[in-house]
Amino acid sequence: MPNFKVKKIKDLILPFKKDEVELEWMAENNNVILIYTKVNEESFFLQVKKEKDSSFVIKGDKHTKPSKIAYLQKSLQIFRDYFCNHEDIINEAFAFKHNALIEKTSLIAYDFDQLLSKIKGKIYIEIGFGSGRHLLYQAKNNPDTLIIGVEIYNPAITQVAKLAKSQNLSNIMLIQSDARLLLSVLESNSVEKIFLHFPVPWDKKPHRRVIAKNFCQECARVLGKNGRFELRTDSYEYFDFTLKQFLHFSTPKFSLRKNEDLEISSKYEDRWKRQNKDIFDLWVWNLDSAYDELNLDDFDFSDMTFNANDLILLEKNFKNLTLKGDDYFLHFENLYQAKEGLIFKIAFGAFNKPEHSYIYVGEKIEFLFKKPFRIKENLKAMEKLKKVLKFHFDTALFS
Incomplete structure (x- = not known):
């Protein structure tokens, strides 16, 4: 995170505007000053934190940081130049280039808002895509479908994005998230396929499995009328566990397969086959959704007043x-x-x-x-x- 450290700061007289950076107002407690900052269309907090040696660290608040790092860098530069003396700067870890304000296209979504803005038409979701072989295969063979890959390991996201760009694939969007939360923010009946290939079986800690009652209910809600959930696993226990979870629905339909070769194989599948392990497929569809749509009030606080x-x-x-x-x-x-x-x-x-x-x-x-x-x-x-x-x-x- 870009930041700098300074011995002291000048009096903060706000609002202050320079170029496209606006420092509008501030809030504070004993240790931190938050400065409400706007750059073009985005707003966020700059954070001024008092250290034990009475110096100050100025940085962006990590939970409100702008989508373009250059906005934060420019704001730090303005604060440094107009609210600090040069001789008081202890160190700094940011550099600003004007051409950094140019938005760069990416196959990675950094939050759900960015992801949801890209969704149009058909959607496939792959949970835990790993090396990305299957995800890239689906993107190549379904050019009119947005393939959303959700993964908890950031290195895998970066690597698969590079592979997609090298193959000129633009119909994918990758996000680092828990799959259960991703499903919860999607619209009902909006997804055609959900792939879960070779998940960690968690035989000794089944509570850590992504498959659970709430997950299955979310699958039923987001899958379209003919939408399908597909599990592929080398663990019979996980296969059996998943089947039992979906049997709680009133009229589910299943396709069960064993040791079927697919056109694309993951590195884990290659390993299991070399060890002569069985591979199990479970396809599930026709899930009745007993999940009621939430009738939310948009988090309305209008009924509350404070003096x-x-x-x-x-x-x-x-x-x-x-x-x-x-x-x-x-x-x-x-x-x-x-x-x-x-x-x-x-x-x-x-x-x-x-x-x-x-x-x-x-x-x-x-x-x-x-x-x-x-x-x-x-x-x-x-x-x-x-x-x-x-x-x-x-x-x-x-x-």
Whole structure:
């Protein structure tokens, strides 16, 4: 992350604008100053953190960083040049080039908003694509289909993106995420195929398997009328476990196969075949979705009002607090004082892939930057947030 360290900073008189960089307002606590920054169409926080030696580190806030690193670099340059003296600079780790503002095309999505903006027409999803052989094969043979690859290991994402570019394939989009959260943000009946090839079987820790009741329900929701889930595995236990999970649906249809050769083979499959291991295929379709569409209110806080005394109580009673439900959590991380209200930094939602947001609480309550994704875990967390704010952190009510 680009940053620099300085012995002291000048008085922060905001708003301040230079070129395309706007430093609009700030919020602070004992250790950190957050500066609301805009560059062209994007907004984010610059963070000024006071160190133990009374120096300051200036960097971008990691949970609000802009999509273009050059926006952050330019903002740091402006802050350095106009709010610091050159002789006070201790060190810096950023360099700005004007041509870096030019947006570069990529096959990698860095967040769900970017991914969802690319979705048009037919979709295939491959979970845990590894070396990418099967994913690239599907992209080559289905040029009118967007192949979404989800993987938790970033090196695999970078390598497969390079391979796709070398093969002139543009109909793929790769993202680093938990597959369960990816499915939860997709529209219902929007996917034609979901591939899960050679997942880690987790025989001794089955709770870590991606296959579970909620995952199967999400598959049923996002798959279209004739959509299909395809498992390929060398583990009979995993094959049997998956079959049993989908048998909970009322009228599922299956295709079961053993040791069938495909036109494309992964490096793991090659290894298992050399060891004379059996390979199992399970195709599942005709899944009735008992999953009700969430009727969310867009995280509306319009029914809540706060006066000056309420804000005093909120600040006085603030706690670094984590609240947990059966399938969600809410963590209050930090509180910052702004000119006319308070800023809360919170983490919340699904345990396997939490979201982080800043919420402004003043005469009104609103999310800074962007609203959370409209999934049930986030909705439950926001309902809990409303209760905590309403009762000013009287957490005895929620124990």
